[in-house]
Amino acid sequence: MKNKKIKIKPIRVKSTFIIFSLVFLLLSIQLFRRMVLQGEFLGNKAEQQFLNEAKISPKRGSILDRNGRELAVSGDVYKVNLDLLAMQEYCVRYNETKEQVSEEISGALGMDNDKVLSMLDKTDNNGRLLRGMTLERKIEKDKIDKLKEVRKTKKYNFMIIENDSTRLYPNNNFLAHALGIVDLEGEGVFGLEKYYDKELMGVAGIRIAELDKNASELPYEDVVYTEAINGKDVILSVDESIQYIAQTVADKALKDTKAKGVTIIVTNPKNGEVLAMVNKPDFNLNDPRMGIVDNEKLQQLWRNKAVNDVFEPGSTFKITTISAALEEKVTFLNDDFYCKGFTVVNGTKVNCWKPEGHGSEKLIDILENSCNPGFMELGRRLGQERLNKYIYDFGFGKPAGIDLTGEAAGIIKPTDQMTALDLATISFGQTDAASPIQILAALNTIMNDGVYSTPHLMKEVVGVDKNGGTSVSKPYEEKNQRQVISKDTANTVAKMLEETVSKGSGKQAYVEGLGIAGKTGTAQKANIGGKGYVEGKFISSFIGAAPYDNPKVSVFVSIDEPEGEHFGGIIASPVAKELFQQIFNQMGINPLKE
Structure with missing residues (x-):
């Protein structure tokens, strides 16, 4: 019997080849997708499964x-x-x-x-x-x-x-x-x-x-x-001992005046170093929420009023006006003024704090008496442009650059929008608004021979190695120092501020032998969101430095909404006096021997 030949139909061969080719192609595509397109992703995923990071x-x-x-x-x-x-x-x-x-x-x-x-x-x-x-x-x-x-x-x-x-x-x-x-x-x-x-x-x-x-x-x-x-x-730059004094004094002031709040800042006026900064009431850093659920209340509690809040400073702002007027030579020490208790500006009567007026005065008198009409006259002589120049040069209207978060810039009336009435009120401390640290920095400029220095808290940043060794990696660098007024003008104003404390409105801050230079302030609280001022709400303040001719420390004190008496010379000055006495005692410094 002859063997039959098996005939393979070409169609089957082709079909089989096509099927195997398709399978191979699909496998190749999958391999390409897995190894090339998804290789990195899958590799990382696999690595995560056997690596502990x-x-x-x-x-x-x-x-x-x-x-x-x-x-x-x-x-x-x-x-x-x-x-x-x-x-x-x-x-x-x-x-x-x-x-x-x-x-x-x-x-x-x-x-x-x-x-x-x-x-x-x-x-x-x-x-x-x-x-x-x-x-x-x-x-x-x-x-x-x-x-x-x-x-x-x-x-x-x-x-x-x-x-x-x-x-x-x-x-x-x-x-x-x-x-x-x-x-x-x-x-x-x-x-x-x-x-x-x-x-x-x-x-x-x-x-x-x-x-x-x-x-x-x-x-x-x-x-x-x-x-x-x-x-x-x-x-x-903070000194723990001075900070403790400031906090103790602030606690006492808050209790004695039954105020809404108290702020105290202590600095070195020669270089802007902050030695102490206090806001009362405060909070425990180890329990900062203190059980408060309301976020708005919590933010208010944490708010650093020394740098985050602004207010119309009142008479403490007059140090800027008198410095500008002397520097621009629109006044002189033997200049004559007359206060009848008010000044009329463009038909508007603007009162002095003393209704019956101060009568005839010299330049030192309008500062000692904190006479509003006298300062309105200085503002008129300077004019909008020159006054605003010095306001900005003294550091108002922009952040001072202190190394704290949320610093307020303040509010300064633009020169081209300033009316004659604005000029008058700005001259004695109304209309414009500033933060406590800005006000103290302005005083420091006067006490530092007319040179502005940025207030700051960092003295240096130090690296620590494994063995506990230290090295300074970043010392503080002053970036905004500038000459604002001449040394002669600054020293003249400093001496006048010493007389303001020893003889004038700030005499309740006077301490024999310390040579305290300072200025009081009584500011009405502006009606937030509205016009005018809140009836019966005041911020009483004092700024000062000692000794006036070789200052070691400067202070800012503000009492927010004290009960009863509200004048800065009566409420804030005694607080400053206590501060100066305790600080100089702690420092072991006798200014008269320096």
């Missing part, structure tokens, strides 16, 4: 006073993260329920079991269990030691324990508004903590280790470790 938090730098006393420090604590997917796999592998896991964790940390249990099912927006959920932060070492024992015994490798830090303020409400606070992430929220956040924060480190299928570290693999760089320390 832990962030190493740096230690936030400290904030210290000028003598190295700690005002804000960081304590070492811990935080716990959970890989919930790995926890789910663990429960399946070891036949354990999440309720049992929750009891173990809550028992070690002293947390509420229901709270822990409610967090073990958390998912992302795609419904996937979270791989790095933060369970708790700011945990003390003794609790972490218990948790580490549980992790070791139970093989809870889905728990990730990381270093964390907490911010501590050893003196509670000390320098509260200036220091500011940090949030849970250790980032500054306001104040110096916010302003110097970059220097204080440091740079986070990282630790990467390979894991096996049970999420345990492989002992034979190298661990990638980048050490955290701790933050730098910020050394302030």
Whole structure:
């Protein structure tokens, strides 16, 4: 029998070839998509499954006073993260329920079991269990030691324990508004903590280790470790002893006057260094919310009125007008003035604070008596353009540049919009608005031979190495220093301000032998959102420096809405007197021997 030849039809061969070709093409496309188009994504995803990456938090730098006393420090604590997917796999592998896991964790940390249990099912927006959920932060070492024992015994490798830090303020409400606070992430929220956040924060480190299928570290693999760089320390110009005096005096003033608030600033007038800054009422930095739920009330409590708020300064502003008038030679020491209790400007009667008037006066008299008509005359002689020039040169109408967050610029009437009536009222301290720090900086300019210096709190930023050694990485640099008035004019005004305290409206601030130069102020509170002023609401203030011919300290005092008497010479001057006496006693300085 002859073998039959099997005939393969060409159509079948072609069909088979086409099918295999299509399959090969599809496989090639999938391989290309997986290896090329999605290679990086899938590689990273796979890497995440067998790598444990832990962030190493740096230690936030400290904030210290000028003598190295700690005002804000960081304590070492811990935080716990959970890989919930790995926890789910663990429960399946070891036949354990999440309720049992929750009891173990809550028992070690002293947390509420229901709270822990409610967090073990958390998912992302795609419904996937979270791989790095933060369970708790700011945990003390003794609790972490218990948790580490549980992790070791139970093989809870889905728990990730990381270093964390907490911010501590050893003196509670000390320098509260200036220091500011940090949030849970250790980032500054306001104040110096916010302003110097970059220097204080440091740079986070990282630790990467390979894991096996049970999420345990492989002992034979190298661990990638980048050490955290701790933050730098910020050394302030603030003197803890002077700050304590200022706070004590402010507390007493708040109680005695039954006022809404008290603000005190103490500086070195020669270089703008802030030695103390107080706002009362204040708050405990270790419990900054103080149980307050209302956010608006909280923001008001945290508001640093020394730099964030502005008000019409009243007669303390007259130091600017008289300095400008002397510098421009539109007046002189033996100049004559007459006050009849008011001045009529373009048909509007503008009163002096003394209804019957002061009568005949010399230049020193209008300053000592704080005579409004006398200063309106100086303003008229200067004119809008020249007066505004000096107002801006003295630092009003723009942020002073102090190293604190939220500084107010103030409100200055533009020259081209200033009427004759505006000129009159601005000359004696109404219409324009300024912050306390701007007013004190203007006085400092006069007390520093006519040279403006920026008020500031940072003295230097210091780096600290592993061995505790320090090195200055950034000293304070003055950027806005300028000659505003001549030395002769400045010294003349300084002597006049000394006579204003020893003989005039500021005499309740007078202390024998200290040579205090100063000016009082009584400002009506403007009607916010409306016109005019609020009936019966005043801010009483005093600015001064001592000794007038070689100043060591300058002070600003304001009493917001005191009950009863409201004149600055009666309310604020005695507070300044007490400040000067205690500060000079603390400094051990006898001005007469300097």
